[in-house]
Each structure stands twice: as C-alpha cells, then as structure tokens.
Amino acid sequence: xxxxxxxxxxxxxxxxxxxxxxxxxxxxxxxxxxxxxxxxxxxxxxxxxxxxxxxxxxxxxxxxxxxxxxxxxxxxxxxxxxxxxxxxxxxxxxxxxxxxxxxxxxxxxxxxxxxxxxxxxxxxxxxxxxxxxxxxxxxxxxxxxxxxxxxxxxxxxxxxxxxxxxxxxxxxxxxxxxxxxxxxxx
Amino acid sequence: xxxxxxxxxxxxxxxxxxxxxxxxxxxxxxxxxxxxxxxxxxxxxxxxxxxxxxxxxxxxxxxxxxxxxxxxxxxxxxxxxxxxxxxxxxxxxxxxxxxxxxxxxxxxxxxxxxxxxxxxxxxxxxxxxxxxxxxxxxxxxxxxxxxxxxxxxxxxxxxxxxxxxxxxxxxxxxxxxxxxxxxxxxxxxxxxxxxx
Numbered sequence: 001x002x003x004x005x006x007x008x009x010x011x012x013x014x015x016x017x018x019x020x021x022x023x024x025x026x027x028x029x030x031x032x033x034x035x036x037x038x039x040x041x042x043x044x045x046x047x048x049x050x051x052x053x054x055x056x057x058x059x060x061x062x063x064x065x066x067x068x069x070x071x072x073x074x075x076x077x078x079x080x081x082x083x084x085x086x087x088x089x090x091x092x093x094x095x096x097x098x099x100x101x102x103x104x105x106x107x108x109x110x111x112x113x114x115x116x117x118x119x120x121x122x123x124x125x126x127x128x129x130x131x132x133x134x135x136x137x138x139x140x141x142x143x144x145x146x147x148x149x150x151x152x153x154x155x156x157x158x159x160x161x162x163x164x165x166x167x168x169x170x171x172x173x174x175x176x177x178x179x180x181x182x183x184x185x186x
Numbered sequence: 187x188x189x190x191x192x193x194x195x196x197x198x199x200x201x202x203x204x205x206x207x208x209x210x211x212x213x214x215x216x217x218x219x220x221x222x223x224x225x226x227x228x229x230x231x232x233x234x235x236x237x238x239x240x241x242x243x244x245x246x247x248x249x250x251x252x253x254x255x256x257x258x259x260x261x262x263x264x265x266x267x268x269x270x271x272x273x274x275x276x277x278x279x280x281x282x283x284x285x286x287x288x289x290x291x292x293x294x295x296x297x298x299x300x301x302x303x304x305x306x307x308x309x310x311x312x313x314x315x316x317x318x319x320x321x322x323x324x325x326x327x328x329x330x331x332x333x334x335x336x337x338x339x340x341x342x343x344x345x346x347x348x349x350x351x352x353x354x355x356x357x358x359x360x361x362x363x364x365x366x367x368x369x370x371x372x373x374x375x376x377x378x379x380x381x382x
Contacts, residue, residue: 167292
C-alpha cells in the first residue's frame with residue numbers, strides 16, 4: 001500500500017475496539033462481534049462474525065479458527081512489514097497508537113508495541129498470572145507446573161489464553177525472536 | 187567460540203556428523219495421512235491411537251520424547267508404566283478429528299525444556315500420572331462437549347491428588363521397528379531394559 005492507504009489501514013489495525021487486542025492483532029476485527037459481515041451470493045447468505053476462541057465450524061478439522069484469535073505468523077509478518085515501512089518513511093511518519101489515544105508514535109514504535117503485546121501472552125502479569133494459561137489453575141498456581149510454557153497454536157482474541165494445538169512451536173516460537181529484538185533495542 | 191559453536195562449525199564443514207542424531211522421531215504417527223489406507227480417505231478414523239500399539243505403522247515411527255538417526259533407521263523412545271494402565275505409555279495419546287469438540291488433538295502434558303542446536307544436550311519433561319491415565323474419560327468427555335465449549339484436556343487428572351508428580355525413574359527402550367532389528371539383534375516388540 002502507499003502512504004495514502006497506509007494511514008486508514010493502520011487506523012483500523014491499531015484500534016483496540018477493532019484489531020488491536022491486549023495480546024496482538026486479531027484475525028478479524030472485534031467490530032464484527034455485533035456486526036457480522038454478510039454477503040449474499042446466488043440467494044445464499046454467507047456471514048462471518050468475530051469469534052475470539054474455539055472454532056464454531058468443522059472447517060479444517062474443526063481445530064483452526066482464523067475468525068478472531070491472535071495468530072503468530074500473521075502478527076510476525078505485520079511487525080516485519082511495519083519495520084520495512086518505517087525504514088522507508090522514517091521517523092516523521094507518525095500514527096496514533098492506539099487509535100483514539102492521542103498518542104503519536106513512529107511505525108517502529110507501533111511494531112514494537114505489537115511485539116510487546118504478543119510477548120505479554122507468556123509473561124506473568126501484575127496479578128501473577130500468565131495470560132496464556134487463562135483459567136487453568138494448575139498451570140497458574142502449582143509450583144511444579146507454573147513455569148512450564150506451552151507454545152499454543154493461536155490465542156484468545158480478548159484475553160490471550162492459549163487455544164488449539166499446545167505444541168505449535170514452529171511459529172509461536174517466533175516469540176523468542178521478538179524478545180531477542182526487544183532486548184537489543186534496550 | 188564456545189563448545190557448541192565449535193560443533194556447529196564442525197557440522198557446517200562436514201568434519202563431524204553432529205546432526206546424524208536428533209529429536210527427529212515423530213510424537214505420533216497415528217491419525218496421519220501417511221498411514222491412511224482407507225477407501226474414502228478418512229485418515230483420522232482409519233488409524234486412531236488405539237490401533238497404534240497393535241498394528242504396524244508403515245509411514246514412519248513414533249515414540250515418547252524419542253530420538254533417532256536422520257534416516258530414522260534406529261529409533262529410541264521412552265516407554266513408561268505406572269503399574270495401573272492397561273497399556274504401556276509408548277506414544278502420545280489423543281483424539282481424532284471427529285472424537286472431540288476441538289478436532290484432532292493430543293491430550294498429554296509434555297514439555298521440551300531445553301536443547302542445544304546440535305542436540306548434544308536436550309531436556310524434556312513428560313508428566314505421567316501415578317493413578318490410571320484417563321483414556322476413556324478423555325474420549326467420553328470430549329464427545330459430550332459441543333463446539334461452544336472449551337476443549338477438554340483432562341484437567342481432572344492434573345487436579346487430582348496424587349498425580350502432579352511425574353512418574354518413574356527407570357526407563358525402558360522398546361525396539362520400535364523391524365528395520366531396527368538389523369542393528370540391535372531383536373524383533374519388533376522386544377524389550378531392552380536399562381536404568382536411566
């Protein structure tokens with residue numbers, strides 16, 4: 001996209017009521033929770049709504065949901081894309097981060113913010129809980145379990161809880177790369 | 187250069203074949219398309235976990251926290267028994283696509299904790315309950331749940347009293363395949379025991 005398109009695209013991407021969740025970019029905007037996207041083709045009505053957790057259909061074996069959760073491969077590509085745009089447009093190109101906050105940030109900072117939110121999935125938050133383990137008490141509290149981390153396939157679009165295959169190490173392992181980069185920046 | 191970087195370099199220059207052995211053994215071969223000989227391409231139903239201990243697997247080998255050579259000719263894996271289960275724990279248990287609300291999925295607790303790039307050092311943890319492993323409970327509860335529910339991963343057994351400790355200090359290696367017997371003078375299913 002060119003600069004003209006990039007601005008409105010990022011306005012949606014960085015809006016917390018649309019794509020920007022506390023734990024990364026959602027696969028579908030949260031706007032569609034109450035406003036499903038509807039398409040009528042040849043008398044049949046097709047619709048897709050924001051579904052932050054498990055898949056509601058049997059598509060792809062019933063264990064993949066690209067209609068709301070946070071997925072690492074797409075988020076990683078978005079971070080890389082934002083960094084490339086930053087390389088091209090430089091520090092002068094500012095966006096509101098998050099949208100509506102009034103805070104201006106460079107594209108590099110926007111990429112870093114998404115990276116931080118993704119990393120937060122696995123880290124203990126202020127209340128001592130790891131978002132990745134949601135309501136799993138054993139993993140949250142038991143000293144023999146609480147430091148064992150699963151690299152889930154995808155994550156709940158609102159609360160960051162791990163969903164899907166628990167050993168999707170290949171792409172969710174990208175969090176190691178994100179951490180490495182964020183440490184270098186410091 | 188540290189010791190592991192040395193090994194990387196030796197491997198790159200093909201001086202030492204450090205990558206010959208590694209954690210290349212599949213966690214499971216049941217429920218994969220490689221072992222699907224069904225007439226209608228129903229790979230998941232054709233070869234569920236329940237068959238894996240009894241029928242030969244053609245498309246590869248599997249095992250618990252296993253290692254093998256890069257051609258998968260010699261495979262080593264853990265086999266555990268808590269003295270209660272009707273079967274040995276030789277491979278990861280799970281459900282096929284239509285058995286649960288989450289689709290095809292392994293229902294086990296295991297963690298790859300550490301590894302060097304050359305696999306000269308690896309560390310993994312498998313949590314095996316000292317009580318009976320809830321095979322049938324996992325099947326039944328997942329069948330009951332709808333797509334609106336969260337998947338059932340057996341939180342009951344990890345919440346139960348005696349089960350949080352990982353079991354067994356001794357390990358047993360099972361000869362995994364006929365191909366392996368060439369190397370180790372045994373037949374498929376023979377048990378070679380040693381203390382780990």
